[in-house]
Amino acid sequence: MTDSPSPSPNERAGMVAVVGAANAGKSSLINRIMGEKVSIVSPVAQTTRNLVRGIHTEERGQIVFLDTPGVHHQGKKALNKQMNKVARTSTDGTDAVMLVIDRSEAPALEVEGWFQKLCQLPAEDRPTVLVVLNKCDLTQKHEPAIRECFARILGENPDAPEPEWFLTSAQSGEGIDPLLARLFQLMPPGPPLFPEDIVSDFPRKLAIGDVIREKYFMRLHQELPHSIAVWVEHLVETDGQWNVEAHIYVRQNSQKGMVIGNKGRLMKAVRGEAASEIAEIYGVKIKLTLIVKVLKDWDKNFWILRKLGYA
Numbered sequence: 001m002t003d004s005p006s007p008s009p010n011e012r013a014g015m016v017a018v019v020g021a022a023n024a025g026k027s028s029l030i031n032r033i034m035g036e037k038v039s040i041v042s043p044v045a046q047t048t049r050n051l052v053r054g055i056h057t058e059e060r061g062q063i064v065f066l067d068t069p070g071v072h073h074q075g076k077k078a079l080n081k082q083m084n085k086v087a088r089t090s091t092d093g094t095d096a097v098m099l100v101i102d103r104s105e106a107p108a109l110e111v112e113g114w115f116q117k118l119c120q121l122p123a124e125d126r127p128t129v130l131v132v133l134n135k136c137d138l139t140q141k142h143e144p145a146i147r148e149c150f151a152r153i154l155g156e157n158p159d160a161p162e163p164e165w166f167l168t169s170a171q172s173g174e175g176i177d178p179l180l181a182r183l184f185q186l187m188p189p190g191p192p193l194f195p196e197d198i199v200s201d202f203p204r205k206l207a208i209g210d211v212i213r214e215k216y217f218m219r220l221h222q223e224l225p226h227s228i229a230v231w232v233e234h235l236v237e238t239d240g241q242w243n244v245e246a247h248i249y250v251r252q253n254s255q256k257g258m259v260i261g262n263k264g265r266l267m268k269a270v271r272g273e274a275a276s277e278i279a280e281i282y283g284v285k286i287k288l289t290l291i292v293k294v295l296k297d298w299d300k301n302f303w304i305l306r307k308l309g310y311a
Contacts, residue, residue, distance in 0.1 A: 011061055014062075014064070015066060015094045017098070018030060018067050019097060024134060026067055029100060030065050031170070034065075054200055055194045055200060057192060061187055061192070062194065091117075093125075096127050097118060099129060103135050103143055111149065112149055115154075119154060128164070130182070132166045164182065205231075208235070216259070229308055232246045233245045243289075244278070244287065246289070
């Protein structure tokens, strides 16, 4: 009996946790690396609610990016608490951690909290930490404060290694190539973890629901988004067309009209935009039906959060 051949040193595969405060640009950065959308984005903080895997495969190997919900220090509701838990435990078992920070903003409590956590990871299984200062195409006046914040926390944890620092812009693509090159260097030799022809293992129904939710986020901005959830109740696939029935959950009756819009115009616009994007993603005609339902305090109900994939 002969030993199995060792993987080629050029064949690398591993996992990278992408963490940070809400609205730092984590999802946009992953979408830029992937070259296509695997996570929804919007100007509203905490758009990402699930841990979404973006799978980047090329000749250098495969990197599985874990796009986590943004941590929010004011997260008191069950949904926010669950999102924070997912984000904080996502570093376990990964080969590297990308802490994404909005360089154009002063360091917030969430940034300081991540510095503390990453400096206190156990030495025996500590992944390499990369601090990614995103939005480098915007103002740089806050970068010294961000670095000083980390230096102070590093001084309180003398056993913690200095992280590697990168400047990127998810908007322009600046700094992406050197970041990706370093990540591949950090991945261990081995075969791909996922089939080479997929870009995400996110369940299809949840992915479709997220596209619909994104369209509402882009239109409602700060008025209502965090009161909305989307559940794909039925997905019937045929060769020529997918029939999708999605339920839009709101927390109270007064929110129902806002989601539908005057004479149904908002819902019609969302339906059209979402159906077009879903059709483009999956390469099939989409017939999309949206139904608004009032589900009182859905964001405090563990079983509903579990159904939606948040718990």
